[in-house]
Amino acid sequence: MNEPGAARPVRLAGPLDLAHTLQGGQAFRWRREEGDAFLGAIGARLVRLAQVGETVEAIGAPRAALARYFRLEPADAQRRERLARDPVLAPAIRALPGLRMLRQDPWETTVAFLTSANNNVPRIELIMRALARAHGEALSEHDFAFPAPEHLARVSETRLRAAGLGYRAPFLREAARAVARGDVDLAALRGASRDEARASLVALPGVGPKVADCIALFALDVDDAFPVDRWVLRAMEEAFSRAFTLKDCAGFARERWGNDAGLAQQYLFHAARMRAAAPGVARVKMPPMKG
DNA sequence: ATTCAGGTGCGAG
DNA sequence: CTCGCACCTGAA
Numbered sequence: 171m172n173e174p175g176a177a178r179p180v181r182l183a184g185p186l187d188l189a190h191t192l193q194g195g196q197a198f199r200w201r202r203e204e205g206d207a208f209l210g211a212i213g214a215r216l217v218r219l220a221q222v223g224e225t226v227e228a229i230g231a232p233r234a235a236l237a238r239y240f241r242l243e244p245a246d247a248q249r250r251e252r253l254a255r256d257p258v259l260a261p262a263i264r265a266l267p268g269l270r271m272l273r274q275d276p277w278e279t280t281v282a283f284l285t286s287a288n289n290n291v292p293r294i295e296l297i298m299r300a301l302a303r304a305h306g307e308a309l310s311e312h313d314f315a316f317p318a319p320e321h322l323a324r325v326s327e328t329r330l331r332a333a334g335l336g337y338r339a340p341f342l343r344e345a346a347r348a349v350a351r352g353d354v355d356l357a358a359l360r361g362a363s364r365d366e367a368r369a370s371l372v373a374l375p376g377v378g379p380k381v382a383d384c385i386a387l388f389a390l391d392v393d394d395a396f397p398v399d400r401w402v403l404r405a406m407e408e409a410f411s412r413a414f415t416l417k418d419c420a421g422f423a424r425e426r427w428g429n430d431a432g433l434a435q436q437y438l439f440h441a442a443r444m445r446a447a448a449p450g451v452a453r454v455k456m457p458p459m460k461g
Numbered sequence: 462a463t464t465c466a467g468g469t470g471c472g473a474g
Numbered sequence: 475c476t477c478g479c480a481c482c483t484g485a486a
Contacts, residue, residue, distance in 0.1 A: 195467065283467085288481070290466035296484095336482025341469085378469045399467035439467080464486085474477080 180233045182242060184224030187268025191240075192219075194440050195291065196272050196388045198282050198298045201312070209313060211302075212239050213275065216309040224268060241273050249393070249430045256427070258409045259434055262441040269440060271433055272388055276356035277349060278316040279389035284341060284376040286384070293334065300333035322346040341376030348374055360390045367392050383420075387432040396420040396431045401446075405438040 188208055192200040200210040206221035217230035228236050237243070254263045278298075285297050298316075305321055306314035322330075323346040330339035348354055354374055359367045364383075367390055371382035380399060386392035396402075398419045406414050406423070414422065420431075427434045 284469095286466090287468040288466065289468085289483085290485085292485080293466080293483070331482080334483075337480095338469095338482075376469065380468060384467080397467080401467065443467090466483100466485100469481095471479090472477105474475105 177229055179220075179227040179229050180231075180236055181222075182226040182228060182236060182240065184226070185268035186224065186226050186240060186242075186270060187266065188219055188221045188226060190266055190268065190440065191270045191272065194269060194436070195443070196436070197274060198291070198295045199278075199302065199316070211309055211313055211315050212236070214307065214309070214315045216313050239273055240270055246270065249433050253427065253430050253434055253437070256434075259437055262437040266437070266440065269436060271393075271436060273391065274389045275316065276359070276385065276389040277319050279385050280345065280349070280356065280371070280374065280377070281316070281322075281342060283381040283384040283388075284345060284374070285335065285338060287338065287376065287378070287381060297334040301330075304329070304333055319346045319349040323350040338376055345374040345376060356390075359386075362386075362390065362392065364392050364395050367395070387435070392432070393429045394424055394427075394431045396423045396435045398435075399439070401439050401442045402435055405442040409438070 188206065189202075191197075192208055192210075193202070197210075200208045200219075202208055203218075208219045210217060210219075212231055212235060215231045215235065217228060217236075219229075220227045231239075250263060250267070253259045281301065282294060282298055285294050301322070302314035302316050305317035305325055307317075308314055317325075322342065325343070325346075327339045327343055330342055335342055349356060354370055359370055362370075364386060367386040368379060368382045371377050371385055372379065377385070380397050383392075383395040383397035387395035387397060396419075398406075398416050403414055403416065403419055406419055410422075423431045423434060
């Protein structure tokens with residue numbers, strides 16, 4: 171069990187906004203502490219992150235692991251600069267320069283978004299924490315590593331249901347078995363093309379096109395993946411004053427933003443959710459998603 | 462009580 | 475291949 175207080179903090183250059191990056195729909199297991207600090211696991215390490223102005227102080231993992239997780243690389247900064255020149259995205263990027271794409275563990279991300287289908291964020295968080303608590307290695311009294319596919323493959327459907335999976339329990343069990351067997355090699359998909367990643371991931375039960383794009387974007391460096399949910403669809407229709415279907419939405423986005431489409435999606439998603447949650451503003455009910 | 466939540470699997474046309 | 479529908483669960 172590694173104590174995050176044992177090492178000297180690592181300073182991560184900004185702009186890096188922890189709240190919006192860690193709680194913006196990519197990750198589901200970070201716990202917010204008093205003030206602007208977050209506690210969670212990166213792999214088997216217990217990490218504590220503190221927002222210090224635009225930058226972050228991290229304890230519990232070496233710089234390399236943190237830089238990998240937060241994608242602190244030149245390509246990421248260039249991506250943001252390119253998108254900021256698009257008038258459709260400029261306001262959102264100006265308002266939230268510290269929103270970053272994460273490079274998360276592929277298996278944990280698979281489970282998170284398999285769980286996300288027909289579900290809401292608070293319950294996804296609940297389920298992910300329950301799974302880690304019940305089946306993951308303890309890193310502290312309240313923090314756990316996420317259980318490996320080999321481990322979850324041996325957990326009964328009943329116990330998975332007890333974690334709150336509901337009807338997704340058999341999906342998760344079968345997906346875990348498929349990954350443990352090596353039918354789908356998640357690590358090998360990193361950096362693959364979007365079509366290649368999607369084709370492999372969709373073979374997992376409970377993983378359809380939308381969930382596959384989420385896994386590809388949030389864990390596998392597939393930067394042109396453009397997951398389309400009702401929020402993004404609505405945001406795209408508002409931004410471009412036209413109707414989209416689920417199918418042509420992503421195609422349009424990739425034509426406009428190319429390899430930067432994934433980050434564009436994150437800003438569109440986040441901006442739409444912020445608007446919906448804005449206090450004092452009439453809550454706009456999302457229309458049912460057709461098609 | 463009904464509805465809804467970052468969709469997916471399934472059977473029918 | 476497209477379309478419609480059911481689906482654990484709990485919070486509003």
